[in-house]
Every structure is written in structure tokens, then in C-alpha cells.
Amino acid sequence: AKNASFEALTVETLPGRLGALAALTDHLGDDVSAWRVREVGDGNLNLVFIVEGSTGSVVVKQALPYVRLVGESWPLPLKRSFFEYHALIRQEARAGKGTVPAVLHFDEAQxxxxxxxxxxxxxxxxxLIAGRELPRIGVDLGLFVARTLFRGSDLHMAARDRKADLALFADNVELCDITENLVFTDPYFEAKLNHYTPALEPLVAELRADRDLKVEAQRLKHLFAANAETLLHGDLHTGSVMVTDTDTRVIDPEFAFYGPMAFDVGMMLANFWMSYFSQSGHEQDGSRESMRAYLLETITSIWAVFRTEFSRLWRSERSGMLYARSLFEDRGDPLGAEQALDRVLHDIWQDLLGFAGVECHRRILGLAHNADFETIEDEAKRAVCEAKALRFGRHIAVNRRAIHSIEEVNAFAALIE
Ligand code: ADP
Ligand code: MG
Ligand code: MG
Ligand code: MG
Structure with a gap:
């Protein structure tokens, strides 16, 4: 039904509409009448169905022509599903099978x-809200970001291929627009869709009057919009990762587009720092001490694994037009390549602190909040956690060029009032 006009699926219509697709019957069995369908979407934008049959199960994710969280008053194009599909297959190729859900079928019209x-x-x-320490995520997420960001850039790809890809994802305008406004601009003035815990009012007024912060947020927006260096996931927070003790999967890359490497890394780390600040809101009698230590270790590990893997790829897969081997290794100057690597990592570091800082702000002051804070029912407690994250975000965004290590940032997080 490639040309059929779009129609949203329902739990009732799904078996009838998709019952002839091999991608489904191969996994679920031919007896369509035995399929059980549930809608489980808890995200802000789309429908997600789990379909179980006699021989297996699949997920069907469908975009709607509007923002699910807000309703039909906020239209959003269906083509985000196209970008999610193209991002998923690239991420699997770049980070490896088993790092994202395998794609079984894509229907562009639907x-x-x-x-x-x-x-x-x-x-x-x-x-993380429940206080569970997952043993693998530091390594798995560090590898995922290093591999997807390096292999989607001019450090690795042929220039022609990367430019074609850049053109393909350049059309993801509406989802970029959401990020551009909701992350970099709306938190810093009284935008209509903003909301926050009332007790934060004095601090919010202080942040919105903070010229250095506003200018830095706009410089970061400039970087986000103008530095199309690699294919980003674009929405890489802890709600876009599904885990067991032994497996880590990244989901939901519909915001994918070409932007700065530091954006994905900064967003990811910000969500771990916010989890850290939220722990006291979920704590009984110091029960989260070990969880807090685990979160800081995980942050340290993600950044260390990222650097190590990025450096490995730099030395072994630097086949693109940038920092060509013909200038360095092939001329007997391997140190030149190492020096250039150090500069590139240094830039990513300074930029990721900025992106992490604004992400902390927009999740507390903007439209889309984090369950980490939202599930703290005691409003006074929640405000204390959120205030720490806001001050933390301001510090790392504004001072990002003067901060030299992840240990320094973690020490600041641990001491902030
Ligand atoms: P949205 O774009 O609306 O945020 P997500 O892709 O994040 O949608 O999916 C929403 C929810 O559906 C996830 O939080 C998760 O609980 C569930 N989900 C999505 N994809 C899968 C999958 N492949 N397997 C199991 N559950 C999934
Ligand atoms: Mg989601
Ligand atoms: Mg691979
Ligand atoms: Mg999504």
C-alpha cells in the first residue's frame, strides 16, 4: 500500500491493515486472528504498538501528522518517520548490529x-529513577556515540557520500526547528509553552537576566545550526535508551540530522547529571549514595570510552578528506595526526559542556520535562533538585572553556548547593 493515503493505525485496525506483510507474518505467524496488539507509546510524538503472535513479536511505530503531546493544533510532518528509518539503518551499520532495534519494514506513505x-x-x-545500576551502559553508550559520530563525518566517509547524506537529512527541518527553539531559546524568556516548579521563580528570573548565559546559549545554537559535521541522533537522552543488565539499545532517532558531534555527547551526559541531581528526591535514608557514585562513574566512563574509541577510529579509519594521512602519517609525521586529534577532542569537550548546560535548563524550564524530576511528588524537594541542576547548567555552559576535566565537572556537581 505504498501509495495509499495516510491513516493512523489503531489497536483494532492494525491486524487487518498489516496482516499481509511478510515482515510481520514471518515473525508473528500467519494466524492474524491470534495477534495481540497494545499501544504503549509514552513519548511526546508518535504511536508505538507492540504486536505479539504465536511465534514472536514486533513493534510498529507510526508518526502522526501532529505532536501527540500537544494535539492537532501543532502539526508535524509525517516525514520524520523517513528520517528515523534512515538514521536507524545508518546507526546499525556504523555502531554495529544489536546497538539499535533491527528494522524489519518501512512504509513511507503510512x-x-x-x-x-x-x-x-x-x-x-x-x-535510573528506580535506583538501578546498569553495569554496561558506560561502555555501550561511549562506543555508540564514538562510532556513529566518527563514521558519519568527513573524518571517515567519502566526501560525495557524506554530502549526499547531508542533503537527505537537511529536509528534517521541522524537528530541527523544535530543537532550535525549545532547547536554545525558549528556556531563556517567557515562551508560551514553558512551565516550571513555582518555587524556582527567583532563580529563573536570575537566569533570564544573565546576559553571559543568553549569549552563550545563542552561540551554542549557532554551532548547532551551522556546524553540520556528522549525522546526529538528535534526541539522545536516557529516555531514548532501552536496557537490560546485558544489552543496551538506542531508539527513537527521528531528530537525526547533520550537526556538531558534541551535541549528542552533551545531551547524553546532561541527562546523567540530571539523574544525579534528582536522586535525593527519590531517596530514603541515604539509600541513593551508591547510585550517585555509580552515575558519576558512568559519566566518567562514557567520556573516557568515547575518547578512546574515537582515537582508535582516528588512527585506523581516518579515510575521509579531513586531516588526510597524506599530510601526516604518510609524510612520516604521525605526531601531527596525534596533535590534530587532541585539538578535535578538545573542541568536542568544550562544546559538549555547553550543550549539556542548556539541556539541563530546557528540561526544567521549557516544554518537555524529565521524568527524573517530574516524578518527585514533594514539590519543595523537587525544586531543590532542579535548582542544583539549573545552577550546574549555567556554570558548565558559561565557563566551558575554562573547565578541563570530567572529574572537575563531577566534583562541582557533588558540591553544588
Ligand atoms: P516517541 O518518538 O514518541 O518518543 P519512542 O520511539 O521513544 O517514541 O517510543 C515510545 C516508547 O515505546 C518507548 O519509551 C518504549 O517504551 C516503547 N518502544 C519504542 N520502541 C520500542 C522497541 N523497539 N521495543 C520495545 N519498546 C519500544
Ligand atoms: Mg522517545
Ligand atoms: Mg559496523
Ligand atoms: Mg521521538
């Missing part, structure tokens, strides 16, 4: 992706 049902996986954010 804006739907049939994919592997991840089970018994749980959304990472939920696990």
Missing part, C-alpha cells in the same frame, strides 16, 4: 516502521 520488539528491555531513565 509513516510506519516495523522493528524488533526489545524485551525485556526497560527505558534507561526509568531504571
Amino acid at each position: 509513516a510506519l516502521i516495523v522493528m524488533e520488539y526489545l524485551t525485556p528491555h526497560i527505558i534507561l531513565r526509568k531504571e
Whole structure:
């Protein structure tokens, strides 16, 4: 039904509409009447169905022509599903099988992706709120970002291929627009869709009057919009990761587009720092001490693994037009290549602190909040956690060029009032 006009699926219509697709019957069995369908979407934008049959299960994710969280008053194009599909297959090729859900089928007109049902996986954010320490995520997420960001850039790809890819993703305008406004601009003035815990009012007024912060946020927006260096996931927070003790999967790359490497890394780390600040809101009698230590270790590990893997790829897969081997290794100057690597990592470091800082602000002051804070029912407690994250975000964004190590940032997080 490639040319059929779009129609949103329902639990009732799904078996009838998709019952003839091999991608489904191969996994679920031919007896369509035995399929059980549930809608489980908890995200802000799309429909997500779990379909279980006699021989297996799949997930069907379908875009809607509007923002699910807000309703039909906020239209959003179906083509985000196209970008999610193209991002998923690139991420699998670049980070490896088993790092994202396998794609089984894509229908552009119906804006739907049939994919592997991840089970018994749980959304990472939920696990962190529950105080569970996942042993693999530091390594798995560090590798995922290093491999996808390096291999999607001019450090690795042929220039022609990367430019073609850049053109393909350049059309993801509306989702970029959401990030451009909701992340970099709206938190810093009284935008209509903003909301925040009332007790934060004095601090919010202080942040919005902070000229250095506003200018820095706009410089980061400039970088985000103008530095199209690699294919980003674009929405890489702990709600876009599903985990078990032994497996880590990154989901939901519909915001994918070409932007600065530091954006994905900064967003990811910000969500771990916010989890850190939220722990006291979920704590009884110091029960989260070990969780807090685990979160800082995980942050340290993600950044260390990222650097190590990025450096490995730099030395072994630097086949693109940038920092060509013909200038360095092939001229007997391997140190030149190492010096250039150090500069590139240094720039990523300074920029990721900025992106992490604004991400902390927009999740507390903007439209889309984090369950980490939202599930703290005691409003006074929640405000204390959020205020720390806001001050932390301001510090790392404004002072990002004067901060030299992840240990320094973690020490600041641990001491902030
Ligand atoms: P949205 O774009 O609306 O945020 P997501 O892709 O984040 O949608 O999916 C929403 C929810 O559906 C996830 O939080 C997760 O609980 C569930 N989900 C999505 N994809 C899968 C999958 N492949 N396997 C299992 N559950 C999934
Ligand atoms: Mg999501
Ligand atoms: Mg690979
Ligand atoms: Mg999404």
C-alpha cells in the first residue's frame, strides 16, 4: 500500500491493515486472528504498538501528522518517520548490529516502521529513577556515540557520500526547528509553552537576566545550526535508551540530522547529571549514595570510552578528506595526526559542556520535562533538585572553556548547593 493515503493505525485496525506483510507474518505467524496488539507509546510524538503472535513479536511505530503531546493544533510532518528509518539503518551499520532495534519494514506513505520488539528491555531513565545500576551502559553508550559520530563525518566517509547524506537529512527541518527553539531559546524568556516548579521563580528570573548565559546559549545554537559535521541522533537522552543488565539499545532517532558531534555527547551526559541531581528526591535514608557514585562513574566512563574509541577510529579509519594521512602519517609525521586529534577532542569537550548546560535548563524550564524530576511528588524537594541542576547548567555552559576535566565537572556537581 505504498501509495495509499495516510491513516493512523489503531489497536483494532492494525491486524487487518498489516496482516499481509511478510515482515510481520514471518515473525508473528500467519494466524492474524491470534495477534495481540497494545499501544504503549509514552513519548511526546508518535504511536508505538507492540504486536505479539504465536511465534514472536514486533513493534510498529507510526508518526502522526501532529505532536501527540500537544494535539492537532501543532502539526508535524509525517516525514520524520523517513528520517528515523534512515538514521536507524545508518546507526546499525556504523555502531554495529544489536546497538539499535533491527528494522524489519518501512512504509513511507503510512509513516510506519516495523522493528524488533526489545524485551525485556526497560527505558534507561526509568531504571535510573528506580535506583538501578546498569553495569554496561558506560561502555555501550561511549562506543555508540564514538562510532556513529566518527563514521558519519568527513573524518571517515567519502566526501560525495557524506554530502549526499547531508542533503537527505537537511529536509528534517521541522524537528530541527523544535530543537532550535525549545532547547536554545525558549528556556531563556517567557515562551508560551514553558512551565516550571513555582518555587524556582527567583532563580529563573536570575537566569533570564544573565546576559553571559543568553549569549552563550545563542552561540551554542549557532554551532548547532551551522556546524553540520556528522549525522546526529538528535534526541539522545536516557529516555531514548532501552536496557537490560546485558544489552543496551538506542531508539527513537527521528531528530537525526547533520550537526556538531558534541551535541549528542552533551545531551547524553546532561541527562546523567540530571539523574544525579534528582536522586535525593527519590531517596530514603541515604539509600541513593551508591547510585550517585555509580552515575558519576558512568559519566566518567562514557567520556573516557568515547575518547578512546574515537582515537582508535582516528588512527585506523581516518579515510575521509579531513586531516588526510597524506599530510601526516604518510609524510612520516604521525605526531601531527596525534596533535590534530587532541585539538578535535578538545573542541568536542568544550562544546559538549555547553550543550549539556542548556539541556539541563530546557528540561526544567521549557516544554518537555524529565521524568527524573517530574516524578518527585514533594514539590519543595523537587525544586531543590532542579535548582542544583539549573545552577550546574549555567556554570558548565558559561565557563566551558575554562573547565578541563570530567572529574572537575563531577566534583562541582557533588558540591553544588
Ligand atoms: P516517541 O518518538 O514518541 O518518543 P519512542 O520511539 O521513544 O517514541 O517510543 C515510545 C516508547 O515505546 C518507548 O519509551 C518504549 O517504551 C516503547 N518502544 C519504542 N520502541 C520500542 C522497541 N523497539 N521495543 C520495545 N519498546 C519500544
Ligand atoms: Mg522517545
Ligand atoms: Mg559496523
Ligand atoms: Mg521521538
